[in-house]
Amino acid sequence: MIESFFKGLKDILDQKYILVEEIDKAPYLTDWRKRFTGKAQAVVLPGSSDEVARIVKLCASNNISIVPQGGHTGFCGGATPDGSGNQIIMNFKRMNQIREIDIANQTITLEAGCILQAIQEKAASNGFLFPLSLGAEGSCMIGGNLSTNAGGTNVLRYGNARDLCLGLEVVTASGEIWDGMKGLRKDNTGYDLRDLFIGSEGTLGIITAAVMKLYPLPISQWTTLVAVENIVSSIALLNLFQKRATSLLTGFEMMTKESLDLNEKHFPQMANPLQGKPPYTVLIELSDYESEAHVRQLLESILEEAFESDLISDAVIASNLSQANAFWQMREHITLAQAEEGANLKHDITIPLSSLDSFISETDKLMRTKFPGVRIINFGHLGDGNLHYNIAPPLGMDPKIFNETHEKPIHELVYEQVERCKGSISAEHGVGQLKLEGLRAHKGAVAHDLMKTLKRALDPQNILNPNKVVSI
Ligand code: FAD
Ligand code: 2HG
Ligand code: ZN
Numbered sequence: 001m002i003e004s005f006f007k008g009l010k011d012i013l014d015q016k017y018i019l020v021e022e023i024d025k026a027p028y029l030t031d032w033r034k035r036f037t038g039k040a041q042a043v044v045l046p047g048s049s050d051e052v053a054r055i056v057k058l059c060a061s062n063n064i065s066i067v068p069q070g071g072h073t074g075f076c077g078g079a080t081p082d083g084s085g086n087q088i089i090m091n092f093k094r095m096n097q098i099r100e101i102d103i104a105n106q107t108i109t110l111e112a113g114c115i116l117q118a119i120q121e122k123a124a125s126n127g128f129l130f131p132l133s134l135g136a137e138g139s140c141m142i143g144g145n146l147s148t149n150a151g152g153t154n155v156l157r158y159g160n161a162r163d164l165c166l167g168l169e170v171v172t173a174s175g176e177i178w179d180g181m182k183g184l185r186k187d188n189t190g191y192d193l194r195d196l197f198i199g200s201e202g203t204l205g206i207i208t209a210a211v212m213k214l215y216p217l218p219i220s221q222w223t224t225l226v227a228v229e230n231i232v233s234s235i236a237l238l239n240l241f242q243k244r245a246t247s248l249l250t251g252f253e254m255m256t257k258e259s260l261d262l263n264e265k266h267f268p269q270m271a272n273p274l275q276g277k278p279p280y281t282v283l284i285e286l287s288d289y290e291s292e293a294h295v296r297q298l299l300e301s302i303l304e305e306a307f308e309s310d311l312i313s314d315a316v317i318a319s320n321l322s323q324a325n326a327f328w329q330m331r332e333h334i335t336l337a338q339a340e341e342g343a344n345l346k347h348d349i350t351i352p353l354s355s356l357d358s359f360i361s362e363t364d365k366l367m368r369t370k371f372p373g374v375r376i377i378n379f380g381h382l383g384d385g386n387l388h389y390n391i392a393p394p395l396g397m398d399p400k401i402f403n404e405t406h407e408k409p410i411h412e413l414v415y416e417q418v419e420r421c422k423g424s425i426s427a428e429h430g431v432g433q434l435k436l437e438g439l440r441a442h443k444g445a446v447a448h449d450l451m452k453t454l455k456r457a458l459d460p461q462n463i464l465n466p467n468k469v470v471s472i
Helices: 002-012 022-028 049-062 116-125 142-147 193-197 231-248 257-266 292-308 321-341 353-370 399-420 436-442 445-458
Strands: 042-044 066-069 088-091 098-102 107-111 165-171 177-180 206-213 220-228 249-256 280-288 314-317 348-350 375-381 386-392
Touching (some): 049 088, 049 177, 177 193, 220 292, 220 321, 231 292, 292 314, 321 386, 353 399, 399 436
Antiparallel strands (some): 107 206, 165 206
């Protein structure tokens, strides 16, 4: 059986694109955070949609399950195989062609393995902005971004990966190629298949190509860091910027003192330029299509109003591009500082802004009472109500013991508070294997059953990334 499977694979792919030796497979078996490691019969590297379709057909007839994989930067173990050693990994790094830029339609057509940063650069060299932007952009791939419906720092203005997508090509569980690549901005012909595949983390179909929206490049961007006393003032500040800057507001990121202290510990060059270590530091970006002077004046006038209303106590405006980049680097480095520090439990949640204060004060209180000494590293995309409410072990605690003893009860505590505040347990990172139980417990029985029905209908053999998102 296995021999005939490998013989079939060799009919589709050159031997050098079928990795079976442990040493060759190893780089594909562990995720970016090193939280998940699996085993695989082989790692396959297809070079075209047709090859993907033929491999899926072969897997279906041999009952072998497939774990699609992009840059393997996901935080939920979605692209890591299980421990059985029976699955194959399908990695997309060879499918990295940018097929077309359509100037009139303002779209870019891409293969699934295109690296996000390469897409941004290609768009910019053609005078366009491709707005999806996240810390892993140097290695994550558009197929992975769409499969996780990635967010990042521009969602406030341009939306997440789903909002940027106008078309998909998908290989189904039976090895059919669905061509949904028309790139239309309006299409009401029945169920929205595109939106079904986006965010499904490789469990309903395999994305092989996509048509994505482009935007004009802004003429000028201004970035500022401001000091804020508490979350209520941070939200009032957001509302002020939304009212005064409307669509020119392109970034609104919140960082607590604890998250920036951790940054400074591991990357002293990333110290907060604001004096006195404020409880909350907010990074705000405005982007303008009119003129440098226009946006600068607008920013100064909004900041003046914020000072007068006592919403902020200090502000630094980046005086040049490199300083603006340094502000953004400081924000993006929190994840890296947490990785340097060791273990941390990630919570990637959204809460309605009106309940955020209640969520934070109640969850902080419970966390500190039930788990004395844990460190709350809270930061995130405040403009989207998306917190990265991460929990690090008490200083000196063994990370392995922390994960074994604290992971389950801490996730549960946070998810219960998310439910109380009518939020979501995943705003952007997805479910994968990490939140499988969390989704089952907190999505609601009806929604969870509908998801299982969809999974059974689209993948009756359960060969596409089984036991990720939902188990059937
Ligand atoms: P992978 O990790 O390889 O895969 C993710 C999921 O998609 C898996 O379930 C996989 O099976 C599936 N998949 C991959 N390719 C395909 C395909 N072609 N067809 C079908 N299924 C597929 N995420 C955010 O949303 N916002 C952030 O701000 C953010 N910042 C990050 C910062 C850092 C430093 C790191 C390391 C990660 C960050 N992430 C963020 C998480 C991660 O980068 C995103 O989830 C990203 O979209 C994953 O892309 P990937 O190519 O690495 O996918
Ligand atoms: C970010 O917003 C990413 O920087 C990573 O989503 C969040 O490290 C995290 O938990
Ligand atoms: Zn994020």
